[in-house]
Amino acid sequence: MKATSTFAQPMLIWLSIIALIGISSCKKEYEDYPYHTIEKFTVTDEVGNNLEAALVGDSIWIYWPPFQAVPDSISPVISISKNATISPASGAKVAFNTGTMYTVTSESGLSKTYYLKAAVNEPIVAITSNPRNISLGGVLSFRGQYFSTDTNRIAINLIDKDNHVIPLKLKPENLSSVFVEVPLPIDGSVLPDEAYSIQFISGTQTFLYGPFQSRARGSGLSSIGYKLDQEGTSIKRGATISFSYEASYLDKHYFNYKGDLQLYVLDEETNSQIPFNATLLSVTDTKLTYQIGEDAPLGKITTCIGYGQLVSNGASAVRFSVSYLTPYTTRIIE
Incomplete structure (x- = not known):
């Protein structure tokens, strides 16, 4: 029994040494991974194509295709180093803005921050026709090629003498690439007799025209909307006729309605248009009232033109012009 015990002790020592070597070897084999890089970064464009980012240093370059609306956000699919983590996670929605950050952290605790770089592949805009005056109540028109059709990337502004920017309201239906x-x-918001420059922005490209002296048009303010109160009825000679409207700033401060209402009446026997004038009776900020003469022609009213004056110089100005469609439903009778 004693001989057996003496032999077992050396064996136990050797087994312990071998076990320690094995444990040490295992520790080296299973060290935490130190890698913390983005290996692939992919997004989907407007038509479903995959766009793979260019990874340069700490930058993630996404080149968005031309003629596509640029999204506010993206949900990229991201491949990273083994056992690493990334924040925000792959597939998470993030803002498609230059500067959006991603942080990759290795299993061993090392980290690296990447920055999104949003680049839009846009062709050079060519403007072949641009406005040369500012006529309030009118429009500004541009013609050319390669205008952005994304309302978030195109703008038309006026800039006053103090460099204040006045954005103009652009509607999608008035926008195309040409x-x-x-x-x-x-x-x-824009006043007559002031100097303004016109700024046109499409994508990353900016054009500046002017300055131009603004003016109040003698006509064209009918966009306010003038409604004939007696539309669809029969109006007797000698009666009154009125229009309801909502006065704009320019109406109140730059114009008056010191003028007649010109009407065109369709004579059904001769099928001819007969003009005559109705006299202004009263004006409020919401209603214009006119007197129809006893000698007014009989027939259907086809057109009404309201006259007034520019306050600055008393020049005659067309305030509104309304033409009605057939069948004409408003008529003058005995």
């Missing part, structure tokens, strides 16, 4: 039109406001 033509853009925007109405000039009559709400007082």
